Amino acid sequence: xxxxxxxPSRVIEHRLHPLSIxxxxxxxxxxxxxxxxxxxxxxxxLGVVEMRSVLLIGLIxxxxxxxxxxxxxxxxxxxxxxxxxSGLLFRRERHVPYARIQNLDAVQxxxxxxxxxxxxxxxxxxxxxxxxxxxxxxxxxxxxLRQRVREGKREAVKEGIAEDGTAAEEAATAIRAESxxxxxxxxxxxxxxxxxxxxxxxxxxxxxxxxxxxxxQNRGMVLIAxxxxxxWELGLFERASDWIAGEQSWIGPAVEGAASDVVxxxxxxxxVAITALVVAFVIFARMLxxxxxxxxxxxxxxVRSEEGxxxxxxxxxxxAATIPLRRVQTVTIHEGPLQRWAGRVAVGVQTAGGSQAGQxxxxxxxxxxxxxxxxxxxxxxxxxxxxxxxxxxxxxxxPVSPLxxxxxxxxxxxxxxxxxxxxxxTLGAWGVAFHAAFLAWAxxxxxxxxxxxxxxxxxxxxxxxxxxxxxRTTIARYTRIQVVALRTTPIDRWRGMARLLVDxxxxxxxxxxxxxxxxxxxxxxELRTHLAAEAARTAFRW
Amino acid sequence: MNESTHNLETADPGDPTASGDTAAxxxxxxxxxxxxxxxxxxxxxVGRIVTACxxxxxxxGVAVVWAAAVPPPGVVxxxxxxxxxxxxxxxxWLHRWAALHHRYASYTVNAEDxxxxxxxxxxxxxxxxxxxVQHTDVSQGPLERRYGLGTxxxxxxxxxxxxxxxxxxxxxxxxxxxxxxxxxxxxxAV
Numbered sequence: 086x087x088x089x090x091x092x093p094s095r096v097i098e099h100r101l102h103p104l105s106i107x108x109x110x111x112x113x114x115x116x117x118x119x120x121x122x123x124x125x126x127x128x129x130x131l132g133v134v135e136m137r138s139v140l141l142i143g144l145i146x147x148x149x150x151x152x153x154x155x156x157x158x159x160x161x162x163x164x165x166x167x168x169x170x171s172g173l174l175f176r177r178e179r180h181v182p183y184a185r186i187q188n189l190d191a192v193q194x195x196x197x198x199x200x201x202x203x204x205x206x207x208x209x210x211x212x213x214x215x216x217x218x219x220x221x222x223x224x225x226x227x228x229x230l231r232q233r234v235r236e237g238k239r240e241a242v243k244e245g246i247a248e249d250g251t252a253a254e255e256a257a258t259a260i261r262a263e264s265x266x267x268x269x270x271x272x273x274x275x276x277x278x279x280x281x282x283x284x285x286x287x288x289x290x291x292x293x294x295x296x297x298x299x300x301x302q303n304r305g306m307v308l309i310a311x312x313x314x315x316x317w318e319l320g321l322f323e324r325a326s327d328w329i330a331g332e333q334s335w336i337g338p339a340v341e342g343a344a345s346d347v348v349x350x351x352x353x354x355x356x357v358a359i360t361a362l363v364v365a366f367v368i369f370a371r372m373l374x375x376x377x378x379x380x381x382x383x384x385x386x387x388v389r390s391e392e393g394x395x396x397x398x399x400x401x402x403x404x405a406a407t408i409p410l411r412r413v414q415t416v417t418i419h420e421g422p423l424q425r426w427a428g429r430v431a432v433g434v435q436t437a438g439g440s441q442a443g444q445x446x447x448x449x450x451x452x453x454x455x456x457x458x459x460x461x462x463x464x465x466x467x468x469x470x471x472x473x474x475x476x477x478x479x480x481x482x483x484p485v486s487p488l489x490x491x492x493x494x495x496x497x498x499x500x501x502x503x504x505x506x507x508x509x510x511t512l513g514a515w516g517v518a519f520h521a522a523f524l525a526w527a528x529x530x531x532x533x534x535x536x537x538x539x540x541x542x543x544x545x546x547x548x549x550x551x552x553x554x555x556x557r558t559t560i561a562r563y564t565r566i567q568v569v570a571l572r573t574t575p576i577d578r579w580r581g582m583a584r585l586l587v588d589x590x591x592x593x594x595x596x597x598x599x600x601x602x603x604x605x606x607x608x609x610x611e612l613r614t615h616l617a618a619e620a621a622r623t624a625f626r627w
Numbered sequence: 628m629n630e631s632t633h634n635l636e637t638a639d640p641g642d643p644t645a646s647g648d649t650a651a652x653x654x655x656x657x658x659x660x661x662x663x664x665x666x667x668x669x670x671x672x673v674g675r676i677v678t679a680c681x682x683x684x685x686x687x688g689v690a691v692v693w694a695a696a697v698p699p700p701g702v703v704x705x706x707x708x709x710x711x712x713x714x715x716x717x718x719x720w721l722h723r724w725a726a727l728h729h730r731y732a733s734y735t736v737n738a739e740d741x742x743x744x745x746x747x748x749x750x751x752x753x754x755x756x757x758x759x760v761q762h763t764d765v766s767q768g769p770l771e772r773r774y775g776l777g778t779x780x781x782x783x784x785x786x787x788x789x790x791x792x793x794x795x796x797x798x799x800x801x802x803x804x805x806x807x808x809x810x811x812x813x814x815x816a817v
Contacts, residue, residue, distance in 0.1 A: 617740050
């Protein structure tokens with residue numbers, strides 16, 4: 086059990102909370118339950134063994150694994166690093182320097198809260214996976230860990246100044262900028278997860294905004310698809326069909342009767358009825374989306390504190406995610422058509438902490454949407470909090486090559502033609518009309534798409550925007566540029582164009598990057614030389 | 628300071644700044660260099676090995692089918708000529724590819740960055756600023772050792788280009804570029 090966190094307890098090794106066994110078993114089971122059920126069901130079907138025994142035998146390794154993990158897991162605080170030991174056969178000892186910790190996320194589900202424990206994830210610059218997941222810690226231990234990390238970082242900065250004044254100065258100011266209200270003598274301790282005791286609230290989403298967010302983004306369909314999959318796996322459909330179409334059921338005949346009445350009433354009524362059903366389904370999906378958003382992002386709050394930005398949210402599962410400000414690599418502004426109509430945007434940040442799309446962590450989905458919904462007129466203010474150097478009222482966008490439209494339109498017209506080939510076979514002469522409509526759309530879309538491509542250099546940052554309906558704008562500071570690459574395809578060389586990619590740390594595979602296509606070759610070369618020189622001029626810090 | 632342990636291990640810890648400068652100036656000439664011409668025969672040997680790895684299993688497969696069911700002579704001729712066409716085209720193409728690859732690959736070491744160009748059809752020029760190099764390594768496989776060549780690996784904190792490698796360098800040159808790319812001591816403070 087963790088002792089008092091204030092004293093430097095170098096030799097005391099802490100263990101996880103004993104409930105860890107249950108929680109780690111639970112999270113493993115959640116991942117393994119479907120394969121087990123499918124395997125069990127098929128074994129059952131084949132008549133080899135009973136499903137129940139398959140499930141029981143399948144569970145044994147997970148139970149043993151969880152117990153062993155709990156028994157072997159130890160962590161201790163060294164002066165400058167956190168040391169984590171684990172493993173029975175393959176022992177592993179990880180040293181995580183406090184100064185290298187990128188994010189410290191805390192997740193509390195319903196059960197966690199009932200039992201007074203919390204799951205903690207530490208991320209450093211390396212790799213996609215969290216460096217360490219502490220499942221689960223008692224609440225006071227989380228606070229002790231947070232304080233260690235805070236103090237460790239301050240120590241590291243101090244040492245840096247002592248050794249090399251000029252190089253560390255920037256880092257020190259970055260730390261200072263992060264903590265305008267911090268008292269260096271006595272770091273504030275917040276006993277709750279929410280962390281509202283300190284710092285300034287940058288963003289708070291009231292229920293009205295969350296409602297709007299739920300309406301604008303289409304979460305409902307995803308949920309319906311997931312529910313459908315689940316029902317399929319569990320064989321609920323067969324039971325439901327028995328229930329609806331069974332002999333004693335009144336639902337089946339009633340539906341059938343209503344349907345035949347509608348069809349008998351004529352084509353107009355049928356069309357109206359089908360439209361009504363579709364509309365009802367869409368409304369249902371959106372309502373589901375709203376409900377999901379209200380629960381998941383309940384009381385969404387971004388606070389700027391000593392540690393950086395801290396996002397807290399959730400009704401059932403409460404998440405507290407911390408993002409140190411100077412670890413922000415790129416910022417992306419997302420705008421969909423509905424959001425634009427409502428005057429809202431979303432802002433995502435990428436950190437080098439390896440929290441990428443596709444990773445299934447509880448704290449993850451909102452790491453890259455720091456502000457899930459934000460009024461357009463508040464965007465500038467919010468961005469300036471995330472990137473202090475940013476001071477731009479409006480960016481003057483540079484276009485891509487004037488020949489780009491010709492290239493894009495060829496591609497879209499080809500696709501339009503390909504899509505209308507089957508229509509010629511099925512609709513005959515009507516296929517021509519569809520083909521013409523598709524082509525018109527292809528030309529229009531290509532025009533808009535190329536118009537929306539743009540780049541800019543401003544305030545020591547490179548900006549890139551792309552997409553017409555779903556527009557994304559990414560901002561990368563020169564200090565965060567890692568590699569500048571110029572790429573050409575044979576068509577690029579024929580047309581005198583090139584593609585410029587600016588690589589940064591922590592850019593996930595699905596993330597929007599500064600990857601500018603269709604640049605005139607000369608412009609691309611100039612830009613490459615300029616950006617590389619600017620990057621070389623400055624030092625990169627994690 | 629922990630970040631630089633990689634570099635410090637490979638560099639001479641005694642006088643990392645003083646020794647670097649004179650050697651660095653010589654290698655950082657800002658001129659675009661081609662790869663070592665010995666990389667062509669090396670790549671050709673690799674190409675022959677690849678060809679053998681593809682065509683031998685094919686030959687074994689043909690022999691097994693032959694033994695199992697004796698086919699008519701026309702089919703035999705077709706199979707054998709098919710096999711020799713595949714082997715011949717692959718061998719010829721890889722032989723040519725070595726020269727093509729050599730023609731379009733180059734590197735430029737500047738005072739503050741290194742640019743590596745490669746690719747024949749899809750070409751790329753990757754520019755890594757010296758200040759963004761996390762660590763470097765020079766590796767030498769058994770074939771490379773025979774030809775006196777080495778591969779330079781430059782590691783950054785980036786995502787798509789976390790590792791940029793350059794093969795077909797003279798081993799000595801690779802070592803000198805590596806030394807040039809090592810950041811000066813005390814450069815990173817966090």
